[in-house]
Amino acid sequence: xxxxxxxxxxxxxxxxxxxxxxxxxxxxxxxxxxxxxxxxxxxxxxxxxxxxxxxxxxxxxxxxxxxxxxxxxxxxxxxxxxxxxxxxxxxxxxxxxxxxxxxxxxxxxxxxxxxxxxxxxxxxxxxxxxxxxxxx
Amino acid sequence: xxxxxxxxxxxxxxxxxxxxxxxxxxxxxxxxxxxxxxxxxxxxxxxxxxxxxxxxxxxxxxxxxxxxxxxxxxxxxxxxxxxxxxxxxxxxxxxxxxxxxxxxxxxxxxxxxxxxxxxxxxxxxxxxxxxxxxxxxxxxxxxxxxxxxxxxxxxxxxxxxxxxxxxxxxxxxxxxxxxxxxxxxxxxxxxxxxxxxxxxxxxxxxxxxxxxxxxxxxxxxxxxxxxxxxxxxxxxxxxxxxxxxxxxxxxxxxxxxxxxxxxxxxxxxxxxxxxxxxxxxxxxxxxxxxxxxxxxxxxxxxxxxxxxxxxxxxxxxxxxxxxxxxxxxxx
Numbered sequence: 311x312x313x314x315x316x317x318x319x320x321x322x323x324x325x326x327x328x329x330x331x332x333x334x335x336x337x338x339x340x341x342x343x344x345x346x347x348x349x350x351x352x353x354x355x356x357x358x359x360x361x362x363x364x365x366x367x368x369x370x371x372x373x374x375x376x377x378x379x380x381x382x383x384x385x386x387x388x389x390x391x392x393x394x395x396x397x398x399x400x401x402x403x404x405x406x407x408x409x410x411x412x413x414x415x416x417x418x419x420x421x422x423x424x425x426x427x428x429x430x431x432x433x434x435x436x437x438x439x440x441x442x443x444x445x446x
Numbered sequence: 447x448x449x450x451x452x453x454x455x456x457x458x459x460x461x462x463x464x465x466x467x468x469x470x471x472x473x474x475x476x477x478x479x480x481x482x483x484x485x486x487x488x489x490x491x492x493x494x495x496x497x498x499x500x501x502x503x504x505x506x507x508x509x510x511x512x513x514x515x516x517x518x519x520x521x522x523x524x525x526x527x528x529x530x531x532x533x534x535x536x537x538x539x540x541x542x543x544x545x546x547x548x549x550x551x552x553x554x555x556x557x558x559x560x561x562x563x564x565x566x567x568x569x570x571x572x573x574x575x576x577x578x579x580x581x582x583x584x585x586x587x588x589x590x591x592x593x594x595x596x597x598x599x600x601x602x603x604x605x606x607x608x609x610x611x612x613x614x615x616x617x618x619x620x621x622x623x624x625x626x627x628x629x630x631x632x633x634x635x636x637x638x639x640x641x642x643x644x645x646x647x648x649x650x651x652x653x654x655x656x657x658x659x660x661x662x663x664x665x666x667x668x669x670x671x672x673x674x675x676x677x678x679x680x681x682x683x684x685x686x687x688x689x690x691x692x693x694x695x696x697x698x699x700x701x702x703x704x705x706x707x708x709x710x711x712x713x714x715x716x717x718x719x720x721x722x723x724x725x726x727x728x729x730x731x732x733x734x735x736x737x738x739x740x741x742x743x744x745x746x747x748x749x750x751x752x753x754x755x756x757x758x759x760x761x762x763x764x765x766x767x768x769x770x771x772x773x774x775x776x777x
Contacts, residue, residue, distance in 0.1 A: 311699060311730055325561030328592050330456045332477065332699035334726055338719065340477070340703035342454060344592060350733075350740040354684040359563065389555065394567050397610030431556065431604060 313343055321347025323355040362389050373440045379415030380440045381426065388430045398429040448545045450576040452587040452594045456696050458572040459511040460485065461589025462549050465574060467521070469547055470624040476589075481704030482630070483514035484637045486697060487644065488765075490657040492664065499682040502661065504694040508570035508612055509551070512619060518633050522623035527615035531607040534616030535599065539578060541620065547576045547587075551614035552605035559588070559595040569612040575602075634708050635777035638718075642769040655769070658762040666755040677743045680754070684736045695736070698729035698765075705772075712777060721771040728768055731761045 311333040328344035335341070366386040372378040385395050396403045401422075409415050409422075420434070427434045450469055455461025455476045460483075464476040480486070489503040506514075516523045528534035541548050554560055554568045576594075577585040584602050586595045606616045648654035661683075668676040687694035702725035709718035735757050742749045 311695075311726065311733070323563040325563050327561065327564075328454075329590065330454045330592075331696060332456055332703045334702070334706075334723075338706060338723065340699070340706045340722065340726070342456065342476075344454065350684065350737050353740050354681055354736075355563065357681050358566070358685055389565065389567060394610060398608065400609065429609065 313341075316343040316345050317348040318345060319347040319349045319352065321349065321352035321355075323347070323352045323359070362386070365391070367445050370440070370445050376412060378410050379412045380438060381415055382410045383440055384426075384430055384432060384437055388432070390430070395429065399425050401425070448547055448576060450547050450574070450587065453589065454592045455589035456700055457505070458589050459508065460700070462572045462574055463511055463515050465587060465589065466547060466549055466621065467515075467624060470621055471626050472519075472521075472624050472628065475703075475707060477700050477703035478630075478707055479511065479515060480697075480700045481641075481708065482518055482633055482637055483511040484641045484644070485511050485514070486641050486701045487653060488655070488657050488694075489653045490661045491652055492660075499679060502683060502686040504687065504697045512549070518637065519628055520625065521621055523619055523621045525617065525619045527617050528607075529615075531603055531616065534606060534618070535603055538575065538618060541618065542575065542578050546620050547574050549574055549619040550602075550606060551617040552602070553608040553614070554605075556601060556605035556608060557588075557597060558601040559586070559591075559597055567610070569608055569610060569614055571605075631711060631777060634711065635775070638705075638708065638772050638775055642772040645769045646766060646773075655762050655766045658765065659759060662755045662758040662762065665758060666751055668749075669751040673749075676749060676751075680739045680743050680749070684739050687732065687736055695729045695732035698725055698732060702726040702729060715775065717771060717775045721768055721775070724764070724768045724771060728761065728765045731757075731764060735761060 311331065313333045313335050316331050316333050324347045328346055330342045331345045332340050333343045366383065369378065369383040369386045373380055373383045385391070390398065392403050392406060396406055399406070409418060423434050423437060427437055430437070448469075451465070453461065453465050453476075455464065457476070457480070460476045460480040463479045464474055467474050467479070474482070483506075485506045487503065487506050490500065492500040494501040512523070512525070515521065526537065528537065538548060538550075550573055552571050552573060554571045555565045557571070573589065574587040575584050576587055579585060582599055584597045584599065586597050588595050606614055608614065645654040648656050651657060651660045665680070668679060702722045705718050705722035705725060709715045709722060712718060735754075738754060738757060741747070742754065
């Protein structure tokens with residue numbers, strides 16, 4: 311890339327930060343130019359962020375209506391999915407799925423809840439409830 | 447104080463190694479680190495899924511830059527991992543109190559100074575911790591940020607001891623003996639050959655030029671698949687290419703910078719100079735490819751799978767030309 315064609319699209323996904331990109335000047339010397347964003351990358355990042363947001367929103371409604379335990383929402387709230395949560399806790403996926411059951415989660419052992427809390431960076435108390443007033 | 451100087455880099459691992467070695471008196475640019483560690487590659491692993499989508503990598507495995515630089519330049523480096531977070535924290539403080547600058551592997555998600563928009567669960571990020579101030583806050587040189595950052599102990603510790611794929615296990619690393627005068631020429635020549643050969647002559651179709659063609663074949667096959675999946679698959683290519691780390695084009699540009707620097711070291715070597723220009727052009731083609739995908743996955747658009755596949759095959763050919771050019775180089 312040429313130093314003058316380094317995109318400066320002020321992408322919202324860069325949150326005012328800049329990325330270093332190597333580009334060539336007239337003499338063919340290649341050095342770092344700070345880029346404020348590129349709309350193509352921004353679109354791809356937004357697609358991923360929207361996916362995460364939609365999952366969290368969907369989970370929120372399912373927990374609110376009593377179909378799923380609060381754990382289900384908190385998983386998506388920290389941008390995880392079943393795979394990542396399983397890897398971060400060391401729990402098998404099928405055992406995590408059981409904890410999505412409202413009745414079973416209500417009786418969860420303190421030790422197991424502590425592992426979730428550690429992996430998700432939330433307190434045990436936070437994990438037990440659905441935060442009020444989100445997505446309204 | 448250790449008078450550490452932060453540098454803005456394109457990629458975390460090569461940026462960390464460049465800053466770290468420069469701090470210890472061995473001035474190596476980021477592209478030079480990238481080239482000397484043979485970090486350039488292409489890998490397509492359709493059977494290794496992240497979020498249901500295949501892994502595509504545009505550079506070598508995490509930690510390979512650290513390890514290859516150590517090996518190729520015969521630098522003595524200490525790498526330490528910890529089974530307990532407390533131990534890892536204490537060790538970091540101890541090293542900092544000795545005035546050392548310390549490299550660390552972390553998750554991206556748990557670093558509080560990352561803006562929301564960039565926080566994904568990726569565990570192979572690299573940064574340098576160069577001081578701890580009176581308030582117990584760590585001063586951090588994160589190579590992908592323009593300026594130095596600060597981070598609380600809680601956040602840094604969480605990021606260092608996250609579990610899961612590529613778990614950092616609190617990894618800390620720092621050089622113990624850095625030679626000041628290294629004759630880079632033979633190491634450059636060797637790694638240029640190594641990279642070129644690896645990309646051209648891979649025994650399996652999941653790495654090198656063959657892997658680019660393999661991915662092109664799968665893109666063609668998407669026409670018969672569910673359209674939603676096809677869009678996610680294509681979107682994933684762009685994300686892997688542009689957002690995770692530096693991006694496919696980004697690494698081609700770094701490598702072009704390395705070839706240019708190498709050509710100058712070899713008394714303005716024409717072959718390397720040409721290879722650098724060709725690699726820059728290939729980087730541009732990768733960006734055009736990302737652009738073409740971004741356009742085609744917009745709602746209500748018919749996707750031209752054959753067109754995208756052909757575009758990728760052309761890139762494969764042109765990138766192969768660069769590696770063939772590199773093989774012509776005689777030191």
